Amino acid sequence: MRALLDTNIIVSALIAPAGKPAAIIDAWLDGKFTLLTSAAHVDELRATLERPRVAELLKPYKAGRLVNQIRKLAEDIDPLPLVERSPDSTDDFLLALSEAGKADYLVTGDKGGLLALGRHKGTEIVSARDFAALFA
Numbered sequence: 001m002r003a004l005l006d007t008n009i010i011v012s013a014l015i016a017p018a019g020k021p022a023a024i025i026d027a028w029l030d031g032k033f034t035l036l037t038s039a040a041h042v043d044e045l046r047a048t049l050e051r052p053r054v055a056e057l058l059k060p061y062k063a064g065r066l067v068n069q070i071r072k073l074a075e076d077i078d079p080l081p082l083v084e085r086s087p088d089s090t091d092d093f094l095l096a097l098s099e100a101g102k103a104d105y106l107v108t109g110d111k112g113g114l115l116a117l118g119r120h121k122g123t124e125i126v127s128a129r130d131f132a133a134l135f136a
Contacts, residue, residue: 001033001134002075004097006108007045009128014049014066015057020128024107025066027135035074036101040093042071077101085120087113098123107131 005024013021028035048054049063080096091114098106103123108114114125 001105002036002101002103003028003033003105003107003131004036004041004094004101004103006091006094006106006110006114007041007048008109009107010045010066010070011048011054012109012128014063020132021109023132023135024128027132029069029073032135033105035070036077036097036103037070037074038077038080038093038097038100040080041097042067044093045070075101083120085117087116095120095123105131 005021009021009024012019013025016022027033045067049058049067055063077097077100080093080100083092083096083099085095086092088110091110094106094108094114095117097103099121106114106120106123106125107128108125109128115127117125119125
């Protein structure tokens with residue numbers, strides 16, 4: 001199974017280690033699915049983790065360790081095709097990553113945007129709860 005995680009899922013995993021997003025990260029680290037990433041994805045994650053509101057909720061070493069694990073262990077997909085479909089144009093790269101990486105799932109908490117699409121080509125767009133249920 002191939003999946004990518006929206007930045008909000010990764011950040012939520014760091015903030016709430018007992019929640020569904022953290023269970024998803026654990027499933028990935030246990031080899032239950034292949035995580036897809038790209039340079040744009042890692043850049044967005046780093047920028048989000050550096051925002052003062054987010055940074056104050058995290059232990060820097062945990063955030064740094066997870067970013068390093070993603071860079072080292074996730075499958076890097078580049079180049080990405082041009083996609084213009086998301087209600088929020090800043091999320092189009094996630095749809096491009098799902099397309100180029102032939103993702104089965106795109107996991108997001110973006111209810112008004114990506115989740116509303118439901119699907120992009122061969123990728124099902126799901127909530128953390130629905131994706132975590134696959135491993136329960």
